[in-house]
Amino acid sequence: MLQTLRIQNFALVAELEVTFQRGLNVLTGETGAGKSILLDAIDALLGGKLSARQLRSGAEQGCIEAIFTLPPPVRDWLATLEIDAEGDEVICSREFSLKGETFRSRSRVNGVLVNRQQLLELRRYLVRLTAQGQAVQLASASQQRDWLDRYGGEALMTQRQRVAEAYRAWQQRQRELQDFATQEQQRLQRLDLLHFQLQELLPAALEDPEELTQLQQDYQRLSHVQELQSQSQRAYHLLYEGEPSGVTLLAQAQGALQSIADWDPALQPISELLEGAIAQAEEAARQLRSYADRLDADPATLDALGQRIQQLQRLCRKYGPDLASVIAYRDRIQAELAALRDAATSQEHLEAEVAQLRQILEQASEHLHQLRQRAAERLEQDLLSHLCPLGLPQARFAVELKPTAISSSGSDEITFLWSANPGQPLQPLGEIASGGEMSRFLLALETCLTTQQTPKTLIFDEIDVGVSGRVAGAIAESLSCLGQTHQVLCVTHQSLIAAAADHHYLVQKDVDPSTATTVIRVQYLTDEARVQALADLAGGDRSAMALSFASGLLAQQQRPFPPNAEGISMKT
Structure with a gap:
């Protein structure tokens, strides 16, 4: 239920607060x-369109x-977000x-900041707006489908959700299959390329x-084998077989030092170094001889190495x-090739x-x-029962279901x-119904729908x-009945x-003399003021006859109207 509405600088409203009951x-x-301005404000508040033109002139x-x-x-919706x-x-x-x-x-x-889509979701739980000018909605097949589905209740809406989920799942796989077929030529071309490359890589x-x-x-070693043999043999000869050889010279030097080492102990370490050098020179000569013996000058081996290097x-x-x-x-293209070969199997799985x-x-x-068929049968009977007291006892209504994609x-x-x-x-409703018939149809439809939902605020704009x-009297009775289970806001020109x-x-709508601007004022009516307002609606004047008629209308309703003037505040 809408408890309080506050508006600031919207359309002609400078500042307004209204408490509804x-x-x-x-x-x-x-x-x-400016009656519809209040309803426009509720619509804009809950995700409706809002533009700069609706900002009060002169306000920022x-x-x-x-x-x-x-x-x-x-409460559940708030929890999900x-x-x-x-509180409540x-x-x-x-x-x-x-x-x-x-x-x-x-x-x-x-x-908490929310986006427009979230507001529209919240709106479904709080209000529903019905206007006399909804001829476009009446002619809309999707709107008529939504009305029927809402009338079908929770079981039907749940099944519709299952269909939507099944459709999304099917569409997703269908797109994947189409993408796969589109890419099949590329897959085959890639297979050929990878196969060719692997034929070159694997034998290597x-x-x-x-x-x-x-x-x-x-x-590099084998291509210089002769020079390696020549130089290594020469080095061996100089170290071990020459006259005198390097080893012999080292031995002679070491012998000379050794003969005088007893006279000066400082020469002993040098003699020992020469002794180590002799041993290392002999080992180097041995390894040089072995190295020269191992060198292979086979041209076939060298050619094989060259070919492998080129490859x-x-x-x-x-x-x-x-x-x-x-x-x-x-390794990477081997794995890719295996995946591409498995793709044919993947396509079969996708199909x-x-x-x-x-x-x-x-x-x-x-x-x-x-x-839907069962819901349509119930809606046909239910709607006609509500149309009869609205002055359409001979009306006929049917819901046609045709197969489509x-x-x-x-x-x-x-x-x-x-x-x-x-x-x-019988003809399509949106094509032949008059304005008055549409008003009554919408009201009867809304009455049928209220039995399938939790109480909320129903808004009727000049239906x-x-x-x-x-x-009008029949509409008044229907609105009054709706008001027993729902909060109803109705803009009307009918005294009944x-x-x-x-x-x-x-x-x-008045002109503020202090600012020379137009302002909207809202007054909660009780007692005599209400009688006068009804007389204005009924006859356009406040003659004794009109006032008497208005008093009679109120007496017939026998409704208490508690004072509530404090529920409205305005600033201009």
Whole structure:
């Protein structure tokens, strides 16, 4: 239930606070007085469109705020967004400002910033707006489907959600399969390329990343084998076999020192160094002889090394800067090739999944169709029972379900068929219903829908336009009945409807003499003021006859109207 509405610098409202009550609340006033501004403010507050044109002239910023009673579904919704619930109330606000040509707005729920989509979700739990000019909605197949589904209750809405989930799952796999088919040519081309590359890489038997470096060293050695043999043999000869040899000279030097070492002990360490040098020179000579004997000047070995080096260098130029990179690339494309070969199997799995998900979707849609058929039969009877007292006893109504391409909403195309007069065939509602008939249809439909939902605030904006006094009385009775289980806000020009209200608000547009600007004022009416307002609605004057008629209307309703003037405050 909407408890309090506060408006600042919105349209013609400078500052206004209105407290609404349970039951049927009506707003009356002259045409253009600004009654619908209050409803526009509620719409903007809960995710409706808001533009710079709705900012009060001369103001730079404004705000709309409302306090609602906190129903259980809203408490659960707040919990999902981790927004704290403040007692038994939920506070919604929307601030807006204009700086230069930039218009901005931001919304909060219990002080927490929320986006427009979240506001629209919250709106479903709090209010529903019905206007006489909803001809476009009446002609909309999607709107008619939504009405039928809401009437079908929780079971139908749950099944519709299952269909939506099944449709999303099927669509996702379908897109994956289509993408796979689109990429099949690229996959085959890639397979050929990798297969060709591996035919070149695998026979090379690459294992050691240092192989090329080692081979280059071996090739360098073998390509100079004659010079290596010659020089190593010469070094051996100088060290061991020359006349005199290096070893002999070292031995002679060591002998000379040894002969005089007894005269000066300082020569002993030098003699020992020479002794070590003799041993090292003899070992070097031995290794040189062995090295020269091992050298192999076989041209075939040298040629084989050269070919292997060329092979590895060619692979490095094509697949990597070094042999380690080539080996890593080979391993990577081997894994990719295996994955691409498995892709054919993946496609078969995808095709099977798509078929299975399609079957699940069709089964869910068929169940949804059956639930809609049963709901349509109930709605046809229920709606006609509410239309009869609204002055349409001969009206006929049917819900037509035609098969259509499956979507997230199922496989039904839903059309409301209507005939207000005997002998006239059923035709689509949005094409033939008059304004007055639409008003009554919307009210009857809203009455049917309220039985399928938790109480909320129902807003009716001039749905009584174009109806006679007798029909207005029937509308008043229907609104009064709705007010027993829901809070109802209704903008009306009909005295019969205003008289049926539990609470009556008069909206007036005045000129503030201090600022010479137009302002909107709201007055809560009781007693004599209410009689006068009803007389204005009924006859446009306050003659004794009009006042008597208005008093009679109120007496027929026999409703108490407690004073509530303190519930409204205004600043201009």
